[in-house]
Amino acid sequence: MSKKVICLALSAILLALVLPTQAQQPKKIPRIGYLSGIGSEAPTVEAFRRGLRDLGYIEGKNILFEYRDTGVTQDRIPGLVAELVQLKVDVLVVSTGPTIRAAKQATQTIPIVMVTTEDPVATGLIDTLARPGGNVTGLTLLTRDLSGKRLELLKEVIPTISRVGYLLPDSPDVRIRFKEYEAAGRNLKITLQSLEVQGQNPDFEGVFQAAAKARVSALVTARNALLIVNRKQIADLALKNRLPSMSERSDMVEAGGLVSYATNEAENYRRAAVFVDKILKGTKPADLPVEQPMKFELVINLKTAKAIGLTIPPNVLARADKVIK
Numbered sequence: 001m002s003k004k005v006i007c008l009a010l011s012a013i014l015l016a017l018v019l020p021t022q023a024q025q026p027k028k029i030p031r032i033g034y035l036s037g038i039g040s041e042a043p044t045v046e047a048f049r050r051g052l053r054d055l056g057y058i059e060g061k062n063i064l065f066e067y068r069d070t071g072v073t074q075d076r077i078p079g080l081v082a083e084l085v086q087l088k089v090d091v092l093v094v095s096t097g098p099t100i101r102a103a104k105q106a107t108q109t110i111p112i113v114m115v116t117t118e119d120p121v122a123t124g125l126i127d128t129l130a131r132p133g134g135n136v137t138g139l140t141l142l143t144r145d146l147s148g149k150r151l152e153l154l155k156e157v158i159p160t161i162s163r164v165g166y167l168l169p170d171s172p173d174v175r176i177r178f179k180e181y182e183a184a185g186r187n188l189k190i191t192l193q194s195l196e197v198q199g200q201n202p203d204f205e206g207v208f209q210a211a212a213k214a215r216v217s218a219l220v221t222a223r224n225a226l227l228i229v230n231r232k233q234i235a236d237l238a239l240k241n242r243l244p245s246m247s248e249r250s251d252m253v254e255a256g257g258l259v260s261y262a263t264n265e266a267e268n269y270r271r272a273a274v275f276v277d278k279i280l281k282g283t284k285p286a287d288l289p290v291e292q293p294m295k296f297e298l299v300i301n302l303k304t305a306k307a308i309g310l311t312i313p314p315n316v317l318a319r320a321d322k323v324i325k
Contacts, residue, residue, distance in 0.1 A: 030280050031064040033084035033110075034093045035103070037071060037225035043251065044115075047266040048093065051273025070225075073200055074098045081106045091276050096225060097173045100125060104136055111285045113275045114138035115268055117223055117248075118173060120290060129290045137285040138275055140292055141263050147177065148184035150246050150261050153298070154218050155188055156316050157259065158244060164190055165216035165243075167207065167227060167234070169197040174222045181220065195219075197226065204230065208237045216243070221257065223248035231255040235304075242308040250299045253324065258304045263293040297321040 032052075036045060049065065057063040066089060068080040081102045084092060092107070094100050095115045103112050104125065112135055114120070120140050126132035129140070155161055164185065166178050182192045193214045195207050211219065219238055221227050227234060228249065235256030238245045247253055247260040271291060278288060298316075301324040305312050317323065 029062060029064050030090040031066060031087065032091050032093060032276060033066045033068070033087065033089035035068050035070060035077070035080055035084065035095075035099045037069065037096060037099070038228050042228075044095075044265050044269045047269040048273050051270035052276070054270070055273060055277045057277075070096075070099065071200075077102045078106075085110060091279050093272060093276065097123070100136070104134075108135055110135065111279045112136045112138075113272050113279070113285075115141065115272050117141050117177075126290060129292070131286070132288070132290050133286050135285050137288040137290055139268055139271055140290055141268060142292055146248075146261060146296065147180045148187070149296075150220065150248075151181065151184050151188050151190055153259065153261055153316065154220075154244070154246050155190065157310070157312060158218060161190060161217050163193055163214065163216045164218045164220055164246075165193045165195045165211045165214065166220045167197050167222060168194045169202075169222070169224050169226045171224055171226075174224050177222055192220075200226075202226070202230070204233055204237055208241050208243075211243065212241060219243045219245040221245055221247045221252055223262075228252075231257070239304060239307055244305075244308065244310060250297060250322070253299045253301045253304075256301065256304055258301055258308070258310070260299045261296060264295065264297055268293070300324070 092112045100114045120126045185192045232255045245257040250260045253260045299322045300320045
């Protein structure tokens, strides 16, 4: 037998041995890193996971879910982002401005899906909505652009309103929103009063005492992790002080606030799951246009209105997408 024949025979044997081994290699299960500051059982997190299930993903079987809770402060964000990056997650899902920026700073290769109230173009997170570029895409919720509409709704509910308190945590993003409410208020002859919410465990009783001292006749609660976590206490104190409240999230109204005008939170995070699915199937974040909400919901809590002695005008009530009775 020639050397050439022997070599070919050995090659065939080696190939026969290698191919079954390769065929038996388990398929890599995608790993999703999710960073939030409002608790793993929050409705938005569940909405995202439900969105994944609707797309055929089963946790532990064909997808892995790495959840990290930052809490209400920003101190832990860089470390948690680094932890997820070191795990080599296939996609990072983030929501707050600080988590998005920390994720972008930590990696230029792992795709990042954001759900943000910020203007991602103005803040330099992406190039344009249509062509985000880089590794960041997702949804921008236009919360700020609704400031004027929310004050208009408050004025429809309470025509005599002249001074509105704004719960103001120590957050650059929320402070920018306060300025936008101030600008919108001037056109409606409404003065915005800042109500400082300080520290990780704020004295909300003191905040509401400051509201009473400032003679505010209504309250705006911003979309912010600290306020979301404490929404029940805030709603109870607003009720105790007979203060109508306008919220940037509907879960504030479900906790006992008066009214909210915002996008549908569950739908936003279900859409985030669609972005993840597209990325896992090979689409680059740079080629996925950032989405803006097309629909906004007005939610009214009639139980709260009755408790504070307020009658919701019929024309406002007729426009409500959801009424809590």
